[in-house]
Structures are given as C-alpha cells and as structure tokens.
Amino acid sequence: MTNQFGGSWTDQKMAIVVAYAKAYLTIMKEQRWAKTIYFDGFAGSGSIKDNSSLRNNNCLLDSNAEMSTAEDIKKGTALRILDISEPKPFDLYYFVEKNESYQQQLLHQIGRRYVDRKCHVVKGDCNKKLNDLAGFLKQNNEFRALCFIDPYGMSVKWSSIEALRGLGVDLWILVPTGVSANRVLVNDGNIPDVWLNSLEIFLGLKRDDIKRKFYKEVIQHNLFGDDLTLVEKERDTVNKLGKLYAERLQTVFNFVSESFVLRNSMNSIMYHFMMGTNNPVALKIANDVIKPKYKL
Template identity: 60%
Template sequence: MAKYLDSNKVYRALAFIDPYGMTVNWESIQALKGLGIDFWILVPTGLGVSRLLKNDGNISEAWQRKLEKFLGLDRQYIIDYFYQRRSVSTLFGEETQINKEKDIVTKIGNLYTERLKTVFEYVSESFVMKNSTNSIMYHFMMATNNHSGLKIANDVIKPKYKL
C-alpha cells in the first residue's frame, strides 16, 4: 500500500485511528512520513498520557518506556517538558522540588501536535473532548500533506455549538 501512496498523487488514503489507550507507538506514525494520507487520530491526552505523569515526577520504569514509545521522545525530554524544578529552603538546607506543569493535558495536546508536524506538513487544530465533569479526555486532530485537507479538517473540528 505504501508504494502506491508514496509518490503517486492519484492514490490517497484516509485513516481514522481510535487507539485502545496508548497502543499506537510513535514509530508507526513516523512510518507515514511523505505518504498521501489524511490521518485522523484520537489522542488519549487526559485518559492516557496525563495519568502516567505522576505529580512528583516519580514515574515507574514501565510507564516511562510507554511514554517514550507513545511520544517518540527520550526520557529526559519528557521530564524537562512536563515538570518544573525549583529550589526550596528547608530546615535541612536547599531541596529541589519537582512538580508537574499546570494545565498538563493541554500541554500534552500541544506537544502531540508539534510531534505530528515532524511527520506531516499540516496538522489541524484539535477538537478537545471532555467528560461530564469538564475534564479533558482526548484531543482529536488530523494530519496531512494536503493543504486543502487541512482547511476541511479545521472546518469539521471547529465547534459549531457550545456543549
């Protein structure tokens, strides 16, 4: 299939990816680079990634590997991007505190958009999906190498009504 989509403008593909949790590894998305595909994906920002990012930065080895595979980023980049360090004076001297960034789920969505831009020429705005308590669960977005597809995707994603 990839050889048909690679350089032939006659053939195009449309993919809707609704992964079970964080099952889509970044290397699978990277394999789509340069292909004629409109790639829609439901990114589990609130239900997946944010749950693995512990408030104190103490992420288990298994969860760290999962984050690395899902985001296609190394461990240090993930920690530097999602956590802030600050020195705090205590009775025992200076201590470094590590805290998760504010508005982490939006930050995850923005990072995923930027990651998609390394594979595709265009990435749509995100449609943010929330639950009944107004917590963000997913970011739904489209990536493509087709400028016309981007305009259509942004029209589809743009909320028409306030929920």
Template identity: 60%
Template sequence: MMNQFGGNWTEAKMKIVVDYAKAYLTIMNKQSWAKTLYFDGFAGSGLIEVDEYNEAVKGTALRILDIEQPEPFDIYYFVEKEDEYFEALKQNIKINYPNKDNAFVVKGDCNTKLFDMANFLKRDINYRALAFIDPYGMSVNWNSIESLKGLGVDLWILVPTGLGVNRLLKTDGNISDAWLNKLEQFLGLPRSEIINHFYSKTTVNTLFGNETFVNKEKSAIQKAGVLYTQRLKTVFEFVSQSFVMRNSNNSIMYHFMMATNNTAALKIANDVIKPNYKL
C-alpha cells in the same frame, strides 16, 4: 456484539469523521486519476452502545460505509484486534452491505497495519488515504505514525492526553521505568525531553541546605495536546486544531486532531471541527 463507551462526544467524533470523509470524497472525485482508500485502525464491531440512549447505534465504520453521495471510497480497510469484534464487524458488513466487496476486515494490530498501508501507498502511487485512528489508550506507537511521512494520508487521530499520557505523569515525578518506556514509545521522544516538557525543578534553600523539588505542570493535559501536535508536525506539514473531549466532570479525556500534507484538507478539518462543539 458491541463496544461500550459513552456520551455525546462519541457522537460528535463520529460526525466529524463522516463530515470530513464526505468533503474529502467530493474533492478527490474531481481528480480523475486518484483512487481513495479508507483506513480504520481501531474499527470495533460496527455497533456501539451509547449509555445515554441505552441502545446500540452504528459505529463509525458503518457510517462511512453508508456514504453513497459523494461517490464512495474505492477501498475500505478495517483493522480490529479482538476476535469477537473482528468477527462481528465482518458479519455486519456481509449481511448489511452485501455489495461492498471492496471492504476488507482484517484481524491484527493497528501498528503493523499502518506500516503495511505506508508500503502500499509507496507502491501504488495513485492512492490517497483517509485514516481514522480511534484507540481507547496509548496503543499507537510513534514509529507507526512516522512511517506515514511524505505520503498522501490525511490522519484523524484520537490522542489520549487525559486518559493516557497524564496518568503516567505522576505528580511527584517518580515514574516507573515501564511507564517511561511507554511514554517514549508513544511520543517518540527520549525520557529527558518528556520530563523537561511536563515538569519544572525548583531549588529551595532549606534547613538542610539547597533542596531540589520537582513540580508537575498544572496544565499537563493541555501540554500533552500541544506536544502531540508538535510531534505530528515533524511528520506532516499541517495539523488541525484539536477537538477536545471531556468527561462529565469536565476533565479532558482526549484531543482529537487531523494531520495532513494538504492545505485544503487542513481547512476542511478545522471547518468540520467547529460546529460539532455545539452537538
């Protein structure tokens, strides 16, 4: 059982997370008091099928479990909502990583589990977490992200700016109530602010008097990346640059970024992003 999605960008994204995790562990291992948690909110089955290779490759979850040097995480927590993928990941770990009895695979919704992690970190103050949020679409609610405020979490998040937000922002500004609700839930902003961010109004003197037209910003996808970065900065002290993922038509699909309260972590994130552009 595997997830299907494609391309070099998938490989680059996984490499960023694994490179970051190694640097993170190197630093955390020097703090003898600290315990480390790896949280994966959209873990998948453990295997992914990359179109170009026409074969299954290890997904991020297994690549993180493969890290032996530096000394690995104290706990792994993998969340997967779909039965089939959840069972597959559980099996995969049981068979291939029999010694990792500190790896928990849970079936559920990432949103709920982010709240649970926040509570855990408040209770168990020696824990520091590296979280990876890798959804296809807009399934992470803003209030789940907000629950992490003030905690020792470094959060890598894939933001569906092109494949999510931009699709809901209709060119004529005529957005259904359901879509506006979705945008509000995702961005944690009232619809008026969202509309102001992405649309401008022009009033033109026409035959019938003054008429107002609504224009969508040309670079709406990039603006969505900037907006999400701004939103994260209300919860975390620092947000990295974005690793921008495009499809074969060169359209932006996602902005991938890291949020943290730690300056050293910010520097590492920006460092691991850069060389991966060359993949």
C-alpha cells in the same frame, strides 16, 4: 456483543470523521485519476452500546437493567462511513480490529448490509497495518488514504505514524491526553520505567526530553535553613500533551489541524482529536469541520 461507550463525546468524534469524509470524497470525486482508501485502525464491532440510558435508570435492582434495547445500540464509525454513498463511496475500505469477536461481528454486519462495498476486515495490530499501508501507498501512487485512529490508550507507536511521512494520507487521530498520557506523568516525577518506556514509544521522544517538558525543579527551604530541590509536575499538562503531539505530527505532515477537545460528563479533558495532512485544502476542511459546530 457490542462496543460499550457512552456520552456525547463519542457522537462528536464520529460526527467529525463522517463530516470530513463527505467533504473529502467531494473533492476526490473530481480527481478522476485517484483512488481512495478508508483505513480504520481500531474498527470495533460496528455497533456501539450507549450506556447513558442505563446510567440514568434508577432501577438499580431491576434484573433487566443491563439488557440493551434497540434504542441503546447505534452504528459505530465504520458503518457510518460505509453508509456514505454521496458524493461517492470510497474505492476500498480497510478495517483493522485486534479483538477477534469484534472483527467477526463487523465482518458479519458488512457482509449482510454492504455487499457492494470493497472491504477488508482483518484481525491484527494497528501498528503493523499502518506500516503495511505505508508500503502499499508507496507502491500504488494513485491511491489516497483517509485514516481514522481511535486507539486503546497509548497503543499507537510513534514509529508507525512516522511511516506515513510524505504519503497521500489524511490522518485523524484521537490522542489520549487526559485518559492515559497524563496519568502516567505522576506528580513527583518518579515515573516507573515501564511507563517511561510507553511514553517514549508513544511520543517518539527520549525520557529526559519528556521530563524536561513536563516537570520543573523547585527550591524550597526547610526549618533548618537548608535548600531542598524538589521536582514538580507542570500545570495544565493535559493541554500541553495535546500541543506536544500536534508538534510531533508536524514533523511527519506538512499541516496539522486545530485540536477538538473531547470532555467527559465532569468536563474533564479526555482526548485531543486532530488531523495531519500534506494538503492545505484538507487542512482548511478539517478546521472548518471542527470550528463552527463542534469546538468547545
């Protein structure tokens, strides 16, 4: 079994992370005192099934239409990072995957192809492991971490991000502005409590503050001349969510990169991809990676 994703946005995010990792390792190679960790909070199985070829196949009644060919399977981010040998590999790799089947597949692929890499492949929750990473870095000052967080929906708690404050971490995070957060911001403002709770945990903000940022009161007159106060959702909430998350990251990190906007085949925004860091050189590298080749 492989992870199933599709579209150029998947390739774009992987290309950004790999390009940044190579530049990061080039700099860290000169810091002989430092050791490097690559942390992936949603590592997957190591392979991705590209469904684009299936979608373009008009033989819908073909019983073999769901069968994958070698060309349909490509390496995920975890294996692409492990492939980096120049300028140097990471000193330690820590892969987290909640799905046991995916975790076992990734463990198998690493054991077969990357025996020279020092890897930990654990079944667990990204939030707990981010807190564990923070504790490790506080106890081991020589380590610097590059983190890649590609979450399922709004599953990353703001408290887990806050745990990284003041540490030697460069954090790339895919923020689900269009595919999750915007969808729970219903048009009339009557957001169910369970969704509001999720937003509070995801953004680290109180529900009243969230509502003030994304809703406004509008006065309308009815046929009898009475004033009615209605609640309306603000326009362009997807980009406003991206801007808000970047602002929240700036309360944890000294610098936040520009966002790379990932869109689906209908040109709708799905994610804002950004990096938080405490290093101005890292900020420049991140923006240089995004700007010339990938920014929409």
